[in-house]
Amino acid sequence: MELRQLRYFIEVAEREHVSEAAVHLHVAQSAISLQISKLETELGVQLFERAGRNIKLTHIGKIFLHHIKTAIKAIDYAKGQVDEYLNPEHGTIKIGYPTSLASYLLPTIISAYKNKQPSVSFHLHQGSYSSLIESVKNGDIDLALLGPVPPEDDEINTRILFTENLSALVPINHPLAEKKSLALSELRNDDFVLFPAGYVLRRIAVEACRQAGFTPKTASEGADMDAIKGLVSAGMGVSILPDGTFYDSTPRFTAKIPIEAPQVRRTVGIITPKTRELAPSEKDFYLFIKEFFTVLEHYQ
Numbered sequence: 522m523e524l525r526q527l528r529y530f531i532e533v534a535e536r537e538h539v540s541e542a543a544v545h546l547h548v549a550q551s552a553i554s555l556q557i558s559k560l561e562t563e564l565g566v567q568l569f570e571r572a573g574r575n576i577k578l579t580h581i582g583k584i585f586l587h588h589i590k591t592a593i594k595a596i597d598y599a600k601g602q603v604d605e606y607l608n609p610e611h612g613t614i615k616i617g618y619p620t621s622l623a624s625y626l627l628p629t630i631i632s633a634y635k636n637k638q639p640s641v642s643f644h645l646h647q648g649s650y651s652s653l654i655e656s657v658k659n660g661d662i663d664l665a666l667l668g669p670v671p672p673e674d675d676e677i678n679t680r681i682l683f684t685e686n687l688s689a690l691v692p693i694n695h696p697l698a699e700k701k702s703l704a705l706s707e708l709r710n711d712d713f714v715l716f717p718a719g720y721v722l723r724r725i726a727v728e729a730c731r732q733a734g735f736t737p738k739t740a741s742e743g744a745d746m747d748a749i750k751g752l753v754s755a756g757m758g759v760s761i762l763p764d765g766t767f768y769d770s771t772p773r774f775t776a777k778i779p780i781e782a783p784q785v786r787r788t789v790g791i792i793t794p795k796t797r798e799l800a801p802s803e804k805d806f807y808l809f810i811k812e813f814f815t816v817l818e819h820y821q
Contacts, residue, residue, distance in 0.1 A: 524596070526560045527589050529553045530568065534586045537575045594660055598797075605800045610640050612802025617646040617653040617665035620745040621722060622789070625768040627666060634809050641802050650721035657792055663803050668763065668789035669721065678793045682814040686764050687725065687785040689778045690749075690771075692756045698776040705733035705761075705780050712740030712758035714749055725787060726761040732783040750775065763787060 532542040533553060543550040561568050568582035578586060605612040618627050631643060646653075646662055653665040658676045673679045689708060691698055697707060709730075715737070716723040730737040740758045743749040750772040753760050761780070771777045791810060793799060799807060 522560065522563055523556075524593075526556045527593060529556045530560060531586065531590060531593065533557060533569070533576070534578055534582065537572070537577055539576065598660065602798075602800055605802050609801035609805065610638055611642075612800055613642045613644055614664070614800075614803050614806050615644045615646065615662045616806075617648055617656055617662045619650060619653065619667065619721075620647065621668060621763055621766055622666050623647065624746065625765055626789070630666075630810060630813065633813060634806055637809065638802075638805070641806070649719070651719070654792065657794055658796075660794070660797065663794060663797075663799055664807060665792050666789070667792055669725070669787040670790035671792065676795055678795055679790060680792075680811065681788045681790040682810070683790075684786055684788050687729070687761050687780065687787065688764055688767070689759060689780055690753050690762050691759045691776050691778060692753060693774045693776055694756070695759065695776065697778065700778055702779045702781040704782045705729055705785070706735065706782075708737075708759055709733070709735040711738075713737040714741045714743060714752040714758040714760045715739050716749065717742045717744060720744075722762070725785065729761060729780075729783060729785040761785060765789070 529542070529546065529548075532546055533539055536542045536545070539553055540550050543553050546553070557568065564585070566581050566585075567579055568585060569576045570579050601613075627645075635641070646656065648656060650667060653662075653667060654671055654677065656662045657665050668685075670679050670681050671677070689703060689705070691708075691711075695711075697703055713726070713730075715726055727737060741752045743752055746762070746766055749760050749762065750766075752758065754772050754774040756774075767777050791807065793807060798804075
């Protein structure tokens with residue numbers, strides 16, 4: 522059983538088409554067919570069956586794919602560890618982040634680190650709160666910035682970097698737009714613009730409103746920060762967003778108002794896996810982040 526055969530198998534299995542896999546792998550279709558045939562002969566089972574013009578995995582093929590993908594991921598990880606051990610200053614750092622940390626925090630950290638290690642490259646993965654936690658646990662990435670920081674468990678380490686407030690964002694013509702601060706209950710009759718169900722920032726906003734004695738009426742939803750801000754700018758409703766997302770400016774045609782009651786806050790930090798070692802470049806980056814925010818806190 523050769524590594525090449527296994528990579529061919531995975532590509533065909535995921536595309537369910539030999540010719541498409543051949544194009545992606547830049548090899549002849551006949552070469553892929555030959556290697557998969559050899560693999561099936563060695564295993565003594567049929568991994569694929571015809572489905573019209575395409576092919577699909579047999580039952581045992583699906584089981585084999587699950588385990589082989591895990592094995593290939595482990596092999597690639599091991600090879601990467603060796604490469605970075607030989608030259609950690611030229612490693613690749615895989616880090617995940619949510620939309621709420623994309624505009625200021627992430628570029629600030631990466632820019633500062635690139636001044637220290639200009640040859641290190643980054644592979645950035647944007648995802649939802651729960652998907653980023655799962656990606657760290659299953660090995661797709663080894664670092665993720667998150668807010669709020671989840672509880673530590675058997676599979677992940679957590680590190681809180683700082684805590685930030687959330688504020689109300691209202692259209693510029695809103696009756697409360699000129700206020701210096703507000704009680705969240707003052708927005709009980711407003712339409713809200715929130716993230717879709719399942720997003721952590723929606724949960725934080727809804728829980729804050731319930732603390733204030735009401736359930737927010739969701740008029741519109743946006744799947745990223747720019748969409749939320751744009752909908753508020755268009756007068757579709759009000760929202761509750763982290764202060765860090767307003768670092769550069771408040772969106773046009775809106776007003777940002779601090780919430781005085783209840784206090785709405787979230788932790789922001791970084792998670793890493795407990796079950797495996799960070800690559801040397803990733804470990805250096807992690808230590809840099811901890812020091813970066815320790816120094817920043819000292820001067821605030």
